[in-house]
Each structure stands twice: as C-alpha cells, then as structure tokens.
Amino acid sequence: MTALTIVLTGASGGIGSAVAKMMSAAGHRLILVGRNPQPLNDLRDMLDGSARHTTVVADLLQAADRKRLVTQCKQDCSKVDVLINNAGVSHFGLLENISDQAMADMLNTNVLAPVLIVRDLLPLLSRSSNATIINIGSTFGSIGYPGFSGYSASKFALRGFTEALRRELAEQLITVHYLAPRAVDTPMNSASVKALNAELGNAMDPPEIVAAACHALLKARDGRNRYLGWPERFFVRINALIPALVDVTLRKQLRTIQKYSRPEA
Template structure:
C-alpha cells in the first residue's frame, strides 16, 4: 500500500516507538488516529506534531484503555468511522526479572496489554477491515517473540503468543483483502527499558536500535506487506535458528542468566557446624 493512501490506527502512540512511527507515517503522507491511555499525553503529542509542521487535518486522537471492553469497542467504532485501513498494534508493557520476583498483577497486566488487548481489538475491527479493498494488520512484537531469554519469561510469553496469533490469523485471512504482518524489533532505545534492563543489555552486549529504525521498518511493511520481519543481527539469525532447533541455543545464554538481578530466594551458604 502507498502510505499516502493509508489511514492508520496507531496504538501505544505516546511511547518512544509510537511517537517515531507517528512522525514517519505523517511524513509519508498517511493520516493517523493516535491512541493511548492518557488524554493529556495524546493531546500534547497531537499539538506538538502540528507545531512541527504536520497537517492537522491528518491527525486525530482518542484515548482508550484496551483492558476495558467498552474502550475497545469505542476505539474500534472511531477507527471504523474514520475508515482506517491500517491497524498498527504497538501498545505494550514491559516485564523483566526472575519469574519468582514478578507479581500476579504484573503477569496479568502484561499478558492483558501485550496479547489479549490486540486480539480483542482485532476481532472488533475485522468486520470493517474485511469490507475494504485493501487493509493491513501489523502487530509490533519483539525478537523475544521468537527467542526466549532469561529474565523475559512473561514478556516472551505474551510476544510468542502475539506472533502465533498473527501467524494463524494471516493464514485464516489468506483469501481475504486483509494482510496480517508481524514485526519483531530487537531492544530499542526508549523509556520502555528501565535501568535494570539497560544494565542487563550492557552486561550481555545487547545492541539497541533507535525508535526511528522501528518506524522505518513499519513503513516498509506498509509498502511491502511481507508476513513477518525481524530486525537486527544476530537477533534475526537467532530467531530463525531458534525456530528450527531451540535446544541448540539453550547453552548460549549463561551470560544472560548471570546478569539477572539476584534472586531473593537464592540459597545461601549453610552455617558452620557447631563443634
């Protein structure tokens, strides 16, 4: 699709990747419906984009908490009213640390935002999208949706699920006018990564891309609707190898294990024997 013909619903619009993507889309001629949870941040972003010279008539925003069914229906209704033909599922929550350190609330929030919310929004939008002559669903996942790393068990669970959902839906809709795509960025230099993750990345030699690299990849997917794309090396190669023979990589992550925050339940040395 020519981006100038795209009317894009972009979730997670106020985050680092979201803001870079909004600018790239507008620069390419697309109209964009920005979505996120905060009215204030969406309004500020919209105003900032206009002051940067982007056409105000191609910028709309609507706040929605996709954990709530009513907000999901309202966002789908607004995207339908504006005849959006591209949906970029970009909203997400991080989760880093040993599994025993993560609370039930964290598990539920991450899986709700990273997996269930895009599934539900997609289901709500499908009747509209299938009536269009050309439509695209793009799921912004992660390289960790194809490579399970120590410290990212819950985050990977959501992204593996999102990738599986996109893959199955792509095959389900193969005879329709709706293209389904998955983008797997590697670590990205945004506020999404807290200081613990930044330290982990430094200790493990994990490279980070600027958010503009992800935005450029999203534009490329709109122009050339391949089903799946990963970013970065060696992440791209590791994703393919892990899909073929995951156990081959099991011994490759010692440094990652050793770079995790210490476990509060880690065994300590036994007390000396009394004599």
C-alpha cells in the same frame, strides 16, 4: 502511495511516537490511541498535518474503552486501512518476583487486547483495498529469554495469533504482519534492563528503525514476519532449528541476568 487511515495503539510511547511522525510525514492520517490525553494531544500537535489526525483516550484492557475506539473509528472514517497493534508493557524480573498484576498486565495488554481489537476492527478493515495489520512483537517472541518469561510468553502468543490470522484471512484482501524489533531505546526499558543490555553487549536500536520497518511493510504487504537486527535475526533461526545451542549461550548469561533482575537492582 495513497493516503491511508492508520489506527496506532501505544502512539504516545517511544516506538509509537516515531511511527506516528514517520507515517504523518508520508501524508497518512492517524488515529492515535493511548491512556493519557496529554501526551497524545502533544504528539498530534507536533505531527505533519496535525488537523487531519485524531486522538482516542482508551485503556485497551477495558471493554468499554475498546468499544468506544471502534465507535469513534466508525464515526470518523468509512474504513480503516491499517491497524498497528503497538501498545505493550514489559516487567523484567525472575518469575518468582513477578506479581499477579504485572503478569496479567503483560498477557492482557500484549495478547488479549490486540486480538480483540483486530476482531472488532475487521469490518472496517474489510472495506479497505489496502488493509494491513501490523502486530509489534519482539525478538523475545521467538527466543524465550530468562528474566522475561511473562513477556516472552505474551509475544510468542502474539506471533502465533498473527500466523493463524494470516492463514484465516487468506481469501481476503487483509495482509497480516508480525514485526519483531530487538531491544529499542524507549521508556519501556528500565534502568536495570538498559544496564543489563550494556553489560551483555546487546544493541539497543533507536525507535526510528522500527518506524522505518513499519513504513516499509505498508509498501511490501507480503504477509511475512520481520525480525530486526543482526545477530538477533540469526539467533531466531538458530533457536528454531537447534534450541540447545541457544540454551548454552543463555546459560552463560544467566548470572548477569539474575544480578540485574533482583528487585532492588
């Protein structure tokens, strides 16, 4: 595969770092985006061919920062081949305990920011004959999960945006993917979420699984959604066809979810 220029948001996080390592090892050039310079610089320094990668310190909730990201991309490269919208936040808890700020954080970071970044990078993506957008979703973007109502809402919205955009760009050479991991072992998950998953027997994948799926999408470029993990992939189907069955399963988990979602837990 030819070397691609990849804009990766949330590069310094658990999944982002694994994606950056896999893509750099494959010879691609990365534009690494995050809010904190130190972890971004540390990451760049450890990547294969570190000199060919750049970092952009940007809070994607700030219009001026998003503008600076686009300007930097224009300055550094004639085109962007791949945009991976990976930056995201999650606040676990019953809705009654989620603050205005936490809810706004999830909806703005997980939906509004990627939508606006796609819009603003479309001109640079249009110049590539391999243009690919990968929106990192979640199993909870197809299965509304108790304790994650705001997060689920954000990932359902991201999935809807991906579907609409894919159809809107059907006449162009831009492939749009939605990649939905199940739980992944990264700093995003608090100790309570990890304990909840352990008690419920929910598997947590290493971030390298998601990185490998991203890498595979660059070759497939088939514009199909991907759901990682079994039985989660199966439950996504069941939830779409017979949601009442999933209601019964999640009703049985509710007391456990409530226990771990207490603010002091």
